[in-house]
Amino acid sequence: MTETLRSRRIPFRVLETVRGASPIGGRAQLHRRVWKIVCDEDLPGVIIIEDGARLMPGFVGFMASGGHLHSDLTQLCYRKARVWLWGGSEAAPGVRLRPLAASTGLASGYALSWRGAGHLLEAAARADRQPPAEGNRALAADWPCDVTRLGALVSRPQLVEPPEWLADAAPAAKPQPQTDEADWRGLVAATVPVSATDRLRGFARNSFSRELSPGF
Numbered sequence: 765m766t767e768t769l770r771s772r773r774i775p776f777r778v779l780e781t782v783r784g785a786s787p788i789g790g791r792a793q794l795h796r797r798v799w800k801i802v803c804d805e806d807l808p809g810v811i812i813i814e815d816g817a818r819l820m821p822g823f824v825g826f827m828a829s830g831g832h833l834h835s836d837l838t839q840l841c842y843r844k845a846r847v848w849l850w851g852g853s854e855a856a857p858g859v860r861l862r863p864l865a866a867s868t869g870l871a872s873g874y875a876l877s878w879r880g881a882g883h884l885l886e887a888a889a890r891a892d893r894q895p896p897a898e899g900n901r902a903l904a905a906d907w908p909c910d911v912t913r914l915g916a917l918v919s920r921p922q923l924v925e926p927p928e929w930l931a932d933a934a935p936a937a938k939p940q941p942q943t944d945e946a947d948w949r950g951l952v953a954a955t956v957p958v959s960a961t962d963r964l965r966g967f968a969r970n971s972f973s974r975e976l977s978p979g980f
Contacts, residue, residue: 766778792908796885796888798812806878808877809833811832811875812873817924817927820921820923822921822923823924825856826923828856834917835916835917837876837880839868840918840919840922840923841870841872841925842870843870845868845976847862847863849972849974850863862918863917864911867916868918870926872924872927883909884908887909890908
């Protein structure tokens with residue numbers, strides 16, 4: 765990947781490379797360390813690509829055109845994504861960015877701004893004090909909070925293919941409607957008040973969004 769970026773004269777800096785790390789248990793901590801570097805060094809942002817992931821056609825053009833600067837968080841890799849029917853923009857020739865209507869897992873490749881890194885770090889600290897609800901742990905392994913509150917986008921098509929060990933893993937179970945708001949917040953469903961705002965948000969998401977296929 766670094767050779768490709770150099771050949772296209774795209775400026776970059778490798779913050780941290782961890783090879784041979786266990787795919788179980790250590791991923792979240794490695795991501796947090798990079799988020800902290802971004803905040804501590806006041807960097808404008810970062811592109812995080814997990815070891816073993818593969819760049820897909822369109823990635824370099826996306827980078828060269830500044831497509832990674834469109835949002836505080838842009839996922840370049842995901843299992844399934846539920847996006848709003850409106851919005852979206854052309855980030856590069858053949859690459860569109862769509863706004864997420866609900867958080868989606870698989871953080872093998874994403875662009876993150878300084879503000880986004882700080883938001884995720886704060887959410888991770890809160891999550892450490894209050895573990896995620898049963899049934900939401902797979903998603904929490906990727907994101908410590910509901911990333912749609914960051915205005916998260918996803919690329920279409922996907923620009924990063926996940927490592928083989930992760931691509932072969934079974935996807936997380938789809939949240940049931942009655943616990944969906946609890947899954948966003950990482951709380952036990954019984955502790956989440958069913959407010960008019962929650963019901964309206966759920967209605968809007970179900971009525972005005974659609975699911976993208978996970979294909980590359």
